[in-house]
Amino acid sequence: MGRDLNLKEFSKQIGLSQTTVSRALGGYPEVNPKTRARIVQAAEQFGYRPDKRARSLATGRSFNIGHVLTSRNKTELVNPIFGDFIGGLTETSSAVGYSLSLTLTEAAQEEAIYRKLKSEGAVDGVVLQLPRPNDPRIALLKEIGLPFVVHGRSTNVTTEYAWVDVNNRRAFERATQFLLDLGHTRIGLINGDETMDYAMRRRSGFEDTLKAAGVEADPQLMSRGFMTEDNGHAIARDFLSRPDRPTALLTSSVILAIGARRAIQEANLTMGKDVSLVCYDDDLSYLSNRQTVPVFTAVRSSVLLAGQEIAKMLIKQIEEPDSELSHVLLEAELVVGQSTGPVSKPFI
Template sequence: MNLKELAQHLNLSPTTVSRALNGYPEVKETTRRRVEEAAREFNYMPNAWAKGLATGRSMSIGHVMPTSKMHEMVNPVFGDFITGASETYVKEGYDLKLTPVDDGDEAQRYRALRTRGNVDGFIVHGPHLTDGRIALLREIGLPFVVHGRASNMPADYPWIDMNNRRAFERATALLIELGHRRIALVNGLEHMDFAHRRREGFLAALASHGLVPDPALMRGGEMTERLGYRAAADMLDGTSPPTAFLVSSMVTAIGVRRALHERGLELGRDVSVIIHDDDLGYLRNGDDVPIFTATRASVREAGRRAAEMLLRMIRDPACAPLQSLMEAELILGRSTGPAPR
């Protein structure tokens, strides 16, 4: 059943039916109802391609995930973000188009999505400190929102981010107040912007308490269980082991915990750990009582909001670049305690 057939059934012109269905004001209320009813009855739905062709809008959003950075991107964070974004899209009638892209032809690919006209906007995932995609997308001229920021770029693009710096600064300060002096940082890959900011927060807190950072207690890498295990193992077996860890992800912290257990150390008594918790659906930080003390911010919520921002910018192209900073909450679990003497 297409528009023309539906119109014939109703003894109306396609014009009127189209208008009725799209909420234009110049159609009589009774006609509109008649049309809507018939549309429901025959289960009519406009053909997306024809509509896209006629309107120039595609009603879909491109999420481009770089595959060479796969380890970083195809991770639960990505999944949860996408889910959040989808919740918004589905409400507004948008679709989500996922495009993996090999690192080389990134520009090529964005342009293709543009000129083939099949997305109305982009979400950019996993920005680096310096990230060429921002200039590229601006040049391409389609609305976009970056999940995260790129510290080394002029900050006049649209983004949504969690306040990584503040979160890690607060967490570090908490550990210091608990008496810890040798605090380790197990971070993500530090060319990624979020990890860089976390480190800044960490360093700022140390500095403001007059502590000198020890390079031996800072480690960055892909946030795997293994990284946590290795980093913790090395540090704990070192000459002057840390009494506390700041860990960038739940998964990594599990590795840290493994190293602790292996050495007969008890979490929260012998060694304190604070993690950043993205509040992922399937990897919860305890239920009633959090296992880990954590800075927490829902990445799913970020996805929802990013999508809202993007849609708003699509609807109103004149709109200034929207930006949004989310604060993490600091929640107390059982993994922190006063520094052992």
């Protein structure tokens, strides 16, 4: 359109009163859900954006969603996985008039930052990523009364909280069993940071599936660390240089898998024939594994979809404070690609 619509023009365009439109986009809970959905869809279609300052004055809310990154995880800013997650989060929240507020701080200042965000009314709720077992942030946010949704789960936290997670344990059970069914018993694990809950669940899925099959996991073939291409390359190169090298590798991201594939090629081995490779795939827009026949066999779940789901869940908490806390457990699908095959017989 040639220019932005104001509230009066937009309301007339869709045949509803200015009051109804304003209250629907302002997050007032008494608006009929179907009417709200219709207004939100029309606002997106016509490019209408209500005045944020006016809404804030009317509701006492900031219409900001907070996300705090500390010195422990600030490298996430250049991680394609984080990029897709934030894309899903902002796509959904901006459609109903919320902005994302990103704060960078030192780990020692994290508690103070959350308390400041709450006391100043700078955000209406926050997203927690990369939870650890017994994550203290959950109790803190409960204490100060700031709505939040966790991307993942925190083992041993018994208090009720909202979360969206992938069934990481089940995903790695399926991936490991797939390799076992192909005859692989010597499997290397290239995992993420195992101080994080998701990586602990993936490792337990891997180890327990081997144990159930009567296969002993080799601690020398299990590694953990940052999920970078360089790290995947270095670890896979180390594993493959051993006399009793693994016949298969399982990696915690497609980024690690790209590095592992490079190491396989440098060792003059053929991926899918000499060495099989399965990865966890966040279905990244920047590093797609969705070819007609995918390059990598993978357990796949969209991190962009997770971001969208978390935005919906958090905004509902903000706008309907008495609503029940929600939990969403996503299952990863197993996608067979070019990177796996039956175990090859040893050369004699």
